[in-house]
Amino acid sequence: MKTMTIRYYFRPGDNLVQLHDSFLVTGIRLSLRGATLEVQCAPEQASQAADLAMRYAESLRTHLLFWGQLLTEEQFASLPAESITVKGRSTRDLALDPVRLRDARRQMVQGTRARLSRCYDYMQEAKDDPKNAAFYIYKLVETIEAEYGGERAAIQGLGDVAGLIKRLKQMANNPDGDQRHAPTDPGVAKPLDEAKLSGLLRDAHALLTMFEAAVRVGP
Numbered sequence: 001m002k003t004m005t006i007r008y009y010f011r012p013g014d015n016l017v018q019l020h021d022s023f024l025v026t027g028i029r030l031s032l033r034g035a036t037l038e039v040q041c042a043p044e045q046a047s048q049a050a051d052l053a054m055r056y057a058e059s060l061r062t063h064l065l066f067w068g069q070l071l072t073e074e075q076f077a078s079l080p081a082e083s084i085t086v087k088g089r090s091t092r093d094l095a096l097d098p099v100r101l102r103d104a105r106r107q108m109v110q111g112t113r114a115r116l117s118r119c120y121d122y123m124q125e126a127k128d129d130p131k132n133a134a135f136y137i138y139k140l141v142e143t144i145e146a147e148y149g150g151e152r153a154a155i156q157g158l159g160d161v162a163g164l165i166k167r168l169k170q171m172a173n174n175p176d177g178d179q180r181h182a183p184t185d186p187g188v189a190k191p192l193d194e195a196k197l198s199g200l201l202r203d204a205h206a207l208l209t210m211f212e213a214a215v216r217v218g219p
Contacts, residue, residue, distance in 0.1 A: 001042060008037040008053050009076040010060075012068045015089070019065070019101055023120050025052055025108050027216045032056075032101075037070070052108070059107045063100040098128050116215055118143045119208055126204065130197055134179040137204045138172035141165055144211050158214055164207045171200055 010016055013035025022031040028049050029040040037056065041049040053070060060066035071079075102124055109117040122140040126133040145165075148154040155162045171192075175181040178189040192200065 003040050004043050004046065006039045006041070006046065006049055006053070007073050008039070008057075009071045009073070010035045010037065010057070010066055010068060011071055011076070011079075013066070015065050015093075015097075016060075019097060021101055021105055021124075023105055023109055024113075024116065024212050024216060026112060028052055030056055030108070056104070056108055059104040062107070063104045065097070065100050065104060098124065113215055115143050115147050116211065119211065123204060123208060126201065131191055132179065133192060133197055133200055134168075134172040134174075134177055137168055137200060138180055140204060140208065141168050144207065147211075147215075158207075158210050161207055161210055164203050167203055168200065168207065171196070 016032065017034045020031075020033055022029065024030075026048070027041075028045055029038075030052060031038040031040070037053055039049045039053050057066065057070040102121055105120055106117055109120065119140050122136045122143065126136040126140075129136070144158075145151050145154045148157045151165060155165065171177065172179045173181060175183045176188055176190050177183075177192065183189045
């Protein structure tokens with residue numbers, strides 16, 4: 001399918017420079033990359049994509065992450081050069097950013113795809129809380145399975161995901177990891193090392209991408 005990418009710029013975008021997110025709404029992908037918003041869609045969806053971009057900007061305003069204007073590439077390019085001032089933010093505001101980002105995304109996705117919205121939440125929580133990442137990823141897997149009515153039906157519906165699901169569940173169910181189950185010996189609990197955490201998130205992202213593709217073309 002032929003796609004196009006439309007870029008927008010938040011101005012001012014001070015509160016957004018360190019934030020990133022990516023999600024689907026009615027088959028259109030919105031990707032927040034700091035103070036830039038990329039919207040990927042089919043050419044015939046350009047008008048709908050523009051509406052979604054404006055809705056997302058309003059959602060970010062509602063959740064106190066943004067208060068200015070959303071500019072098109074042409075509008076941004078026409079602005080005069082200006083100096084960049086980095087403004088400090090309170091520790092409290094920085095701590096609230098992930099919650100505000102989640103709530104802004106939920107406002108966009110939950111009304112059309114509630115389970116996909118929950119999957120995005122669990123993926124974000126796994127990244128924000130790596131010590132308990134496998135616990136959240138297990139919930140992501142369960143949420144996808146619930147969409148189809150169980151593990152076997154999910155594998156049939158999504159295709160070649162049996163290995164992914166097995167690996168993700170095994171990591172979460174390993175008692176030594178102290179995720180879904182307490183370790184038999186409390187003294188042997190081992191948090192995920194960097195390599196295992198990276199593999200867990202990579203596999204979870206692959207599964208989520210396949211689920212996105214399924215719901216993109218689904219009813």
